[in-house]
Amino acid sequence: MQVLLRGDWRQRLRLISGLILFAFATTHFLNHALALFDLQAMYEVQQWRWIVTRSWPGTIILAAALVTHIVLALDKLSDRATLRLPAWEFIQLALGLAIPFLLLPHIVNTRFARDIFGVNDTYLYELARLWPDSAVLQSTLLLLVWIHGCMGIHFWLRLYAPYRKFQPLLLLIAIAIPIAALGGFMVGGRAVAQMIADPKTFDEVKQLSHWPSPDNADRLAAMRLIVRLVFAAMLTAALGLLVWPAIQRRYWPHFIINYVGAGSANCTFGPTLLEISRMNGIPHASVCGGRARCSTCRVRVEEGIDAVPPATFPEAVTLASIGAPQNVRLACQVRPRGPMTVTRLLRPSTASPADVDEAERGSEGIEKPLAAFVLDLRDFTRLSQKKMPHDIVFMLNEVFAAAGSAIAVHDGWIDKFIGDGLLAVFGEKHGIEIGCRQALRAARDIDLALDHINAKMEAEFGRPLRVGIGIEAGPLLMGRIGYGPNVDMTVIGSAVNVASRLEAVAKEKGAQVVISHEVARLAGWTPAPELLSKVDIRGVSEPLEIVAIPRGRDLPASLLASIEDVDERVVGRAAF
Known part of the structure; x- marks a missing residue:
């Protein structure tokens, strides 16, 4: 199976939903950037985008992608046995958890305001409402979304050799888009702010956009609070599912995992072997972040193969791609049920796509x-x-x-x-x-x-x-x-x-x-x-x-x- 398609159904669904959201964000930010040249062009392109995104099929797809991505991200968080992660993975996780607190209120102020209160949420309305009071907050949301999305795509595609050939060019594009978007937001915001400085013009803008009445504005504020609280509750539940098993494991039967050349770890059933390594400070290579896309975390089971459950489909596919023998398993997928002795087959410093290429060629x-x-x-x-x-x-x-x-x-x-x-x-x-x-x-x-x-x-x-x-x-x-x-x-x-x-x-x-x-x-x-x-x-x-x-x-x-x-x-x- 192609390396980019490896993983279980949840990983693939999270990937697909993330790509849909990233495509929406990219076109949205490019639309922002048009304000650097012409506010009218910015408005016209927005209308063309709405033909897709505001249609019923577009709405359903975007809403499903957003809900799916958030739910699966929280599900993955709750399934972790430890938060000791590589820096890149921890940063991506932290950004992903911060985004909904800023994004969901923004959706309330735009799509909810339009559908419920009839607000015409064009760029004119949005810039008048956001600039300058909420400019910093909105710019922060833009950067969080972009960095989180780019990190996800990079750490997915970096296992794909053709991507690495164009990586410098794509990096340049990835830097240019948010800069242009922020620049367009600034130019457009200042232009609209100057426009509505005249009270008469501001009244006309309110009429054109069906500006929310004070009562409707209060309702929107309540909705913004509700969506934040709902996500906070979901995040708390996910963290609870993360913490509670950790407390329970203190009282479960323990066993020893011996690492050839790296000591041993005292653990219990639940964590993957890769998580056990991280929890006990034992260096362990993992380029794909524990998604069964690469084989860099693989180990050879010297003793205790009976304590290892059968390979799942994603693990079996990756191991088959390198012709691994029966006693070689992926540490990110194996959840030991008893004592084992394992040998890490790659150096713990393995951390680059080139190492994956080397690891998966001539492995045996x-x-x-x-x-x-x-x-x-x-x-x-x-x-x-x-x-x-x-x-x-x-x-x-x-x-x-x-x-x-x-x-x-x-x-x-x-x-x-x-x-x-x-x-x-x-x-x-x-x-x-x-x-x-x-x-x-x-x-x-x-x-x-x-x-x-x-x-x-x-x-x-x-x-x-x-x-x-x-x-x-x-x-x-x-x-x-x-x-x-x-x-x-x-x-x-x-x-x-x-x-x-x-x-x-x-x-x-x-x-x-x-x-x-x-x-x-x-x-x-x-x-x-x-x-x-x-x-x-x-x-x-x-x-x-x-x-x-x-x-x-x-x-x-x-x-x-x-x-x-x-x-x-x-x-x-x-x-x-």
Whole structure:
């Protein structure tokens, strides 16, 4: 199932109702913004919007969306076992609870006033009534609604990779709309305030808008108080449903949840495993906020699988998407019934959509053709013998920063740092052919970056810093490997071992880069014969044909073509 559609029926209904309300708010705020240009345009667009929103179908849909969203939000609040939440989730919750206290009275002043007392609640009426006495309160409502809605949409869509490509543009739009709306409200409010400063004009405005009589104004005030009290009662009931089980749990049977590598927690039946972690201060990854949309909170049940109820439909869908075994469950969905021992399968610091992408790819291990890239700093022992520890750390960080930047630019990722060296992988995103080309381009960029580093550090260390690089291509196993909290996505396979041996061969041959001939072939490069040779590689049955390159900058210009150019050539070959 598509990641955006995961979740139970309540989550989907809350999402749909929220999107309807956000669409209404967006058009409403854009309508506000028109006052920056022309009050008449502001009024005319409002009439067009009313054709939809004030129609019976529109009214029913909006009213149902508002009631549904509020009720389901309170239901979710009452179902929580703890309010120890990530900052973003707590802020969104607090904003959502504050909005009805300001929004419901606003609805009374507009739609209720129109339907019950015949008020013509156009912008002229609203601006005359709100500016300037209620300007701050109304502006606060606008910002609360917008921020709450944007947060909800962001934390829903951020699991969707295409959204992240347009995120900077959407952020700009999300900032511009409320600024424009507030600006329009201010300009329109001042214009109307100047207009009604004349008592005769104000009387005309009251007649045109059917301004509420004093008795009707008192009734509207009573309605505003009633809707606030009703929501306050609903909120109190939800909080009561949150607090009462917490009191009851003090007297229920308790049991122990053991976290491998993170201690234990004393708990009782009711909270989810994710809530148990939060209640006991045990770090636990959760990108989607406990909605079963991602798998970052998943755990492996080492002992006590019988204490875990069967997976619900949303949990089963998410676990199936990553091919999880039977003893792997989502902590946000599991409500333990007895003692358990679990291992958190992702680092507790996992907090970004990229982590979700990584978590859900190759979760249980997949084999994929990739390019392994091993880099090692030459003469490190000799360089470090007469230097202070902080100098050595500074030097390594300079080299790793340059190498890491070159690797990242060319869509590689660093698998691990090994002392004064590193292992990187290319081709996971674009395939093995482009991956080999990108690995060679990264080697060239690292060579050029060393010039800048040596210009700063050669005088201090007495000799230029040099690196050796080995690159091999072949099938590698990708999977999350480790123990307890130290579980990371990594690669293993023959290509890694061969790349490490080729880096050693580079030192023997006095070259900076040594690659297998297979890497050159996949990259679309035919090396000059003088660069070719065969060497015996431990672990490889036959001599391996290699290409020894004196410097990364010596690689041919044909390897520097963009990925788009390479893609076009690949497509062209496929067409024939």
